[in-house]
Amino acid sequence: xxNLIEITNLSVGYPGRKLPTLQDVSLSVTAGETxxxxxxxxxxxxxxxxxxxxxxxxxxxxITAGSVHVDSLDxxxxxxxxxxxxxxxxxxxxxxxxVTLTVEDELLFGLENLCLPPAQMDGRVETALAQVGMxxxxxxxxxxxxxxxxxxxxxAALLALEPQLLLFDEPTANxxxxxxxxxxxxxxxxxxxxxxxxxxxxxxxxxxxHLVDRVVVLGFxxxxxxxxxxxxxxxxxxxxxxxxxxWMPQVCLLAHQLRAQGLALDPFPVTLDEAEQVLRDxxxxxxxxxxxxxxxxxxxxxxxxxxxxxxxxxxxxxxxYGAQQVLSDISLRVPQGDFLALVGAxxxxxxxxxxxxxxxxxxxxxxxxxxxxxxxxxxxxDLAKQIGYVFQNPEHQFVTASVxxxxxxxxxxxxxxxxxxxxxxxxxLARFGLERYARxxxxxxxxxxxxxxxxxxxxxxxxxxxxxxxxxxxxxxxxAEAIMALLRDLHSEGRTIIIITHDMALxxxxxxxxxxxxxxxxLFHGDTRVAFAQPExxxxxxxxxxxxxxxxxxxxxxxxxxxGLCTIADATRRLVSLLDEEVxxxxxQIP
Amino acid sequence: MQSFYIASDSFLHRLNxxxxxxxxxxxxxFVALTTEPWTPLTFIVLTVALILGLGRIPxxxxxxxxxxxxxxxxxxxxxxxxxxREELVRNSPLxxxxxxxxxxxxxxxxxxxxxxxxxxxxxxxxxxTLTTDASDFIRALVQQWRLPYKIGYGxxxxxxxxxxxxxxxGVIQAAHRxxxxxxxxxxxxxxxxxxxxxxxxxxxxxxxxxxxxxxMDGRAFGAFPERTYYRALRFHRRDxxxxxxxxxxxxxxxxxxxxxxxxxxLVLLQQV
Numbered sequence: 007x008x009n010l011i012e013i014t015n016l017s018v019g020y021p022g023r024k025l026p027t028l029q030d031v032s033l034s035v036t037a038g039e040t041x042x043x044x045x046x047x048x049x050x051x052x053x054x055x056x057x058x059x060x061x062x063x064x065x066x067x068x069i070t071a072g073s074v075h076v077d078s079l080d081x082x083x084x085x086x087x088x089x090x091x092x093x094x095x096x097x098x099x100x101x102x103x104x105v106t107l108t109v110e111d112e113l114l115f116g117l118e119n120l121c122l123p124p125a126q127m128d129g130r131v132e133t134a135l136a137q138v139g140m141x142x143x144x145x146x147x148x149x150x151x152x153x154x155x156x157x158x159x160x161x162a163a164l165l166a167l168e169p170q171l172l173l174f175d176e177p178t179a180n181x182x183x184x185x186x187x188x189x190x191x192x193x194x195x196x197x198x199x200x201x202x203x204x205x206x207x208x209x210x211x212x213x214x215x216h217l218v219d220r221v222v223v224l225g226f227x228x229x230x231x232x233x234x235x236x237x238x239x240x241x242x243x244x245x246x247x248x249x250x251x252x253w254m255p256q257v258c259l260l261a262h263q264l265r266a267q268g269l270a271l272d273p274f275p276v277t278l279d280e281a282e283q284v285l286r287d288x289x290x291x292x293x294x295x296x297x298x299x300x301x302x303x304x305x306x307x308x309x310x311x312x313x314x315x316x317x318x319x320x321x322x323x324x325x326x327y328g329a330q331q332v333l334s335d336i337s338l339r340v341p342q343g344d345f346l347a348l349v350g351a352x353x354x355x356x357x358x359x360x361x362x363x364x365x366x367x368x369x370x371x372x373x374x375x376x377x378x379x380x381x382x383x384x385x386x387x388d389l390a391k392q393i394g395y396v397f398q399n400p401e402h403q404f405v406t407a408s409v410x411x412x413x414x415x416x417x418x419x420x421x422x423x424x425x426x427x428x429x430x431x432x433x434x435l436a437r438f439g440l441e442r443y444a445r446x447x448x449x450x451x452x453x454x455x456x457x458x459x460x461x462x463x464x465x466x467x468x469x470x471x472x473x474x475x476x477x478x479x480x481x482x483x484x485x486a487e488a489i490m491a492l493l494r495d496l497h498s499e500g501r502t503i504i505i506i507t508h509d510m511a512l513x514x515x516x517x518x519x520x521x522x523x524x525x526x527x528x529l530f531h532g533d534t535r536v537a538f539a540q541p542e543x544x545x546x547x548x549x550x551x552x553x554x555x556x557x558x559x560x561x562x563x564x565x566x567x568x569x570g571l572c573t574i575a576d577a578t579r580r581l582v583s584l585l586d587e588e589v590x591x592x593x594x595q596i597p
Numbered sequence: 598m599q600s601f602y603i604a605s606d607s608f609l610h611r612l613n614x615x616x617x618x619x620x621x622x623x624x625x626x627f628v629a630l631t632t633e634p635w636t637p638l639t640f641i642v643l644t645v646a647l648i649l650g651l652g653r654i655p656x657x658x659x660x661x662x663x664x665x666x667x668x669x670x671x672x673x674x675x676x677x678x679x680x681x682r683e684e685l686v687r688n689s690p691l692x693x694x695x696x697x698x699x700x701x702x703x704x705x706x707x708x709x710x711x712x713x714x715x716x717x718x719x720x721x722x723x724x725x726t727l728t729t730d731a732s733d734f735i736r737a738l739v740q741q742w743r744l745p746y747k748i749g750y751g752x753x754x755x756x757x758x759x760x761x762x763x764x765x766x767g768v769i770q771a772a773h774r775x776x777x778x779x780x781x782x783x784x785x786x787x788x789x790x791x792x793x794x795x796x797x798x799x800x801x802x803x804x805x806x807x808x809x810x811x812x813m814d815g816r817a818f819g820a821f822p823e824r825t826y827y828r829a830l831r832f833h834r835r836d837x838x839x840x841x842x843x844x845x846x847x848x849x850x851x852x853x854x855x856x857x858x859x860x861x862x863l864v865l866l867q868q869v
Binding site: 056059061064065066085086087090091094095097099101102103104105106107111114115116117118119120121122123124127128149160163164167361364365366386387390391394395397399401402403404405415416419420449463467 | 730732750753754756757760761768769771772773774775776777778793796797800801805808809810811812813814815816817818819820821823824825826827828829
């Protein structure tokens with residue numbers, strides 16, 4: 007048997023687009039492989055996926071050159087029905103994949119489309135549900151499943167068709183940490199069963215990479231930038247990946263940082279386990295003389311400067327929605343100039359709390375104070391002048407037909423003179439790198455540009471406090487970094503920044519303080535490092551510490567110097583400084 | 598539609614959705630033609646009794662749905678006598694006069710009849726909507742009445758869109774409020790508001806529809822001109838029994854009303 011997938015000189019275009027999305031791509035995958043497909047946003051990963059199950063060219067797009075063979079079938083000459091029994095794709099949005107209302111109907115949908123005799127369906131449905139561990143949910147309405155469960159059902163609906171190739175296209179993008187874990191377990195189970203060839207498109211890599219046999223990195227128009235086992239790709243092509251703004255495991259980023267500082271790890275670690283191994287033997291120094299971990303503050307009250315009124319203060323806020331207690335007695339002080347992360351699983355109450363802070367939901371008098379003023383007594387317009395809220399989907403906030411008008415809008419609401427509106431709006435656009443698009447419609451911008459614009463509009467009125475819901479959602483590494491750099495700038499100007507996010511690495515790297523919520527309660531509010539040093543707290547809030555914090559926790563058993571480290575920068579700095587000390591006393595021991 | 602459905606395992610729930618359509622259709626058409634209050638009133642009583650008895654819809658939940666509809670009807674009753682053409686009612690006693698407004702007895706009765714007629718139609722449709730799962734209905738239409746399955750399942754997928762669009766609209770409204778938009782007043786404000794909401798809402802809807810379509814095609818939707826069905830829907834004995842019973846009860850009610858002289862004239866036959 008030859009390769010399961012054979013892509014030869016493939017070019018793919020969509021009607022209405024001048025440039026082909028894929029240009030002369032060749033790639034083959036052997037049966038049984040697990041392949042991770044990486045690439046910056048817009049590089050054609052998802053397009054490549056759709057060519058494999060024949061949706062390109064049968065449903066959308068067109069193949070302008072080359073061919074795709076799956077299981078020796080030419081996809082252009084093969085009916086979608088035949089391909090559906092060979093290739094199954096799990097997409098990112100669990101909601102949008104469902105056609106029917108119950109789990110059973112969802113699994114039957116594909117079988118009925120293939121005209122299977124009803125007598126055979128029962129067995130297929132049962133087997134598929136058992137394979138994803140959801141046998142007990144057969145008659146469940148899909149709406150009442152959690153995000154992770156929905157993805158399990160989406161996979162089961164594909165497994166019922168008994169495909170050989172499974173493709174996961176960002177299956178965790180819309181999920182909270184609990185759901186993400188659930189999906190990763192699911193993929194691991196599939197891999198362990200060994201019946202499927204698996205292709206993954208995903209950027210949360212640290213917990214997944216141990217399953218991967220091969221990494222394929224796509225550049226512009228699907229050009230293959232790197233292809234090989236994870237270790238050699240991340241080791242040898244690291245700079246290329248960083249250049250193209252492509253995610254890689256945190257462990258690999260750490261190794262590259264260390265290498266840049268003169269400490270090359272060998273073997274180059276890819277997984278947490280490997281990093282633990284290699285770092286355990288590296289500078290024995292951390293075992294003995296580690297500087298004490300960074301200053302730990304357990305109480306947020308100590309952090310706030312005693313004089314200034316806090317940017318935001320919440321006093322005993324509770325909120326019910328119908329019979330459900332969404333917020334229970336929340337009290338929280340956010341000092342001016344703070345960088346706070348609001349974290350917790352879906353349904354923990356983060357968004358509800360944030361919506362009270364900007365008046366989307368009306369808080370009872372005396373419970374929410376903005377710069378010392380009771381929110382309830384403020385006029386909507388004054389409120390909008392002081393605090394901005396950036397929604398997860400930037401498109402929701404666009405209210406005009408041009409980028410310039412978007413930024414000018416807030417200024418006009420404030421009643422500024424037209425001349426000053428133009429000057430200020432142009433300055434803002436220049437700052438956010440959007441001046442080129444001043445006349446474009448906001449909806450035509452790229453992902454990253456839309457996000458920048460939505461932040462810009464929220465600063466137009468000179469807001470001093472900014473709340474952002476998942477600021478890096480759906481962004482590639484480079485865009486994510488650009489946005490966070492922007493937030494750091496705003497923060498260093500003295501603005502108060504609050505982010506709501508599921509990305510713990512982001513929290514570790516940028517947030518000074520963290521508020522951990524679970525089931526409507528505030529479990530913890532204090533120093534970020536203190537939070538990440540409490541596995542019990544995180545477990546209770548259904549969160550997983552960022553990869554570097556996990557690594558540090560494992561190493562800290564034997565090498566106390568690791569305790570409390572949770573970012574790549576921290577770990578690099580610590581290791582390198584210790585190494586320098588050692589150099590001064592003895593021969594360096596760089597393995 | 599989906600949001601009215603109350604899941605249960607009653608006699609009405611177990612019926613084939615199409616038999617409920619067939620059973621109530623003659624009554625619906627007939628009531629729509631009546632001009633006197635008694636016929637719709639009879640059908641309201643009959644239908645509510647069936648919903649509560651055979652449909653085992655909890656009285657509380659039923660009232661919560663049916664009572665607000667009553668307000669709608671009440672509004673009709675109040676307005677109708679004021680706007681009815683005077684030459685139709687001039688021969689009946691004048692009830693009261695308020696400036697240029699004259700309210701005649703016949704006007705009030707017309708109003709009452711129209712209000713009850715609308716209410717009866719609503720109740721007859723509730724008998725169906727409260728006890729029928731929308732996806733069962735579509736499946737029955739496809740399997741038994743030869744609705745092309747691509748249209749049927751397209752509609753089914755669209756059902757899933759309604760709650761999504763609702764919550765999406767909520768988010769967009771909040772997002773716009775945060776931008777300091779004071780919602781405009783009057784018709785012009787509402788028009789501007791709708792325009793602002795329409796673009797992001799449509800963008801989301803189209804993107805999502807595209808994704809759903811891909812997910813459907815990826816599972817061989819539309820691959821063959823026919824599909825098979827795990828659950829074959831057909832008429833059982835209880836369906837024939839229900840259709841026959843409902844028709845009989847409808848006919849008997851009409852007959853009795855006619856005998857008692859309460860039927861009145863029907864719109865089609867009425868000479869104005």
